[in-house]
Amino acid sequence: MEMMKAVRIHSHGGPEVLTYEDVPVPNIQSDELLIRVHAAGVNPIDYKVRQGIFRDDRKLQFPMILGWDFSGEVAAVGSSIKNFKAGDLVFGHPSMMRQGAYAEYIAVKENEIALKPKALDHIYSSVIPLSALTAWQALFDEANLSANQKVLIHAASGGVGHLAVQLAKWKDAYVIGTASKNNKNFLLNCGIDEFIDYNETEFDKVLKNIDVVFDTLGGDVQMKSWPILKREGFLISIVDPNQIEAMSKRYDVHGKCFVVTSNYQELTKIAALVDEGYLAPYLETTFPLAEAAEAHRLIEQKHVRGKIALVVR
Numbered sequence: 001m002e003m004m005k006a007v008r009i010h011s012h013g014g015p016e017v018l019t020y021e022d023v024p025v026p027n028i029q030s031d032e033l034l035i036r037v038h039a040a041g042v043n044p045i046d047y048k049v050r051q052g053i054f055r056d057d058r059k060l061q062f063p064m065i066l067g068w069d070f071s072g073e074v075a076a077v078g079s080s081i082k083n084f085k086a087g088d089l090v091f092g093h094p095s096m097m098r099q100g101a102y103a104e105y106i107a108v109k110e111n112e113i114a115l116k117p118k119a120l121d122h123i124y125s126s127v128i129p130l131s132a133l134t135a136w137q138a139l140f141d142e143a144n145l146s147a148n149q150k151v152l153i154h155a156a157s158g159g160v161g162h163l164a165v166q167l168a169k170w171k172d173a174y175v176i177g178t179a180s181k182n183n184k185n186f187l188l189n190c191g192i193d194e195f196i197d198y199n200e201t202e203f204d205k206v207l208k209n210i211d212v213v214f215d216t217l218g219g220d221v222q223m224k225s226w227p228i229l230k231r232e233g234f235l236i237s238i239v240d241p242n243q244i245e246a247m248s249k250r251y252d253v254h255g256k257c258f259v260v261t262s263n264y265q266e267l268t269k270i271a272a273l274v275d276e277g278y279l280a281p282y283l284e285t286t287f288p289l290a291e292a293a294e295a296h297r298l299i300e301q302k303h304v305r306g307k308i309a310l311v312v313r
């Protein structure tokens with residue numbers, strides 16, 4: 001049996017449960033591809049699954065390879081694969097119901113990948129799919145953001161936020177973002193129109209008539225966001241479904257919380273926007289695959305600017 005290096009968890013717990021070990025290279029079915037992973041993006045969902053607080057956790061099985069963001073090269077294709085061949089350079093967001101990308105190889109389905117941006121190497125490409133798909137689906141598929149609308153993006157300097165800022169600017173929206181003052185210049189460089197330092201200014205005291213709020217924080221931040229929406233405005237959340245129904249009725253606005261899904265067409269469009277210069281991921285730092293626990297310790301502090309990646313090869 002061919003073996004590979006991977007980082008798995010055998011139980012929930014702290015970063016110490018991440019185990020760098022030898023595991024079998026996945027066997028692929030006829031509708032799957034085997035990808036030689038070059039780099040894996042690290043996302044908050046990785047430590048939420050590790051901790052056991054991901055809400056669909058009951059469907060996940062131990063031992064489990066974490067990581068649902070990657071860039072790599074097609075190593076082999078199943079007999080029914082039509083759109084890719086061995087040697088293609090691809091990036092993707094595999095379904096969370098399959099083994100992840102903290103590994104030298106991953107098995108994926110066609111709809112979970114696209115050709116990676118030509119302008120970026122594997123490390124930068126690896127941090128794009130999950131965050132960019134989330135931002136795309138929130139702003140465009142769900143909230144239907146259009147030119148000249150005002151959008152408030154919470155945690156605009158985060159993995160999802162900094163890509164959401166750039167996608168909203170590509171749509172010619174007016175973009176307001178929250179972060180701490182450390183990230184003001186970074187966000188101005190991302191194209192933001194108005195910056196709010198959450199330590200200095202209460203956003204709900206200075207904003208009104210907002211078309212779209214992108215809620216990446218939930219709780220109090222979400223509660224304070226409802227009254228600043230214009231009538232028929234849209235609050236799209238990726239973190240907190242609890243009050244959505246009641247609050248959207250109370251304020252006569254639209255509200256929804258959703259989970260990102262893989263999408264070949266959207267990933268292809270995202271890669272094109274990168275190559276055309278509209279979208280650029282910011283990489284705070286990288287770790288070797290064997291040091292995934294250090295990457296988790298960093299991202300759990302919730303102050304990463306942009307993204308971090310694990311270098312696999």
Ligand SMILES: NC(=O)c1ccc[n+]([C@@H]2O[C@H](COP(=O)([O-])OP(=O)(O)OC[C@H]3O[C@@H](n4cnc5c(N)ncnc54)[C@H](OP(=O)(O)O)[C@@H]3O)[C@@H](O)[C@H]2O)c1
Pocket residue numbers: 043044045048130131134154155156157158159160161178179180181182183198216217237238239258259260299302303304305306
């Ligand atoms: N539903 C889905 O499909 C989906 C998909 C992707 C992500 N998510 C979830 O969405 C959340 C955000 O993900 P992410 O990858 O963007 O997280 P992230 O990269 O870890 O976010 C870190 C950023 O948040 C900022 N931040 C922290 N506290 C803040 C506050 N009170 N106000 C404003 N900004 C604040 C930090 O800026 P400062 O350092 O300046 O504070 C930092 O740049 C996570 O909970 C993640 O699990 C859900």
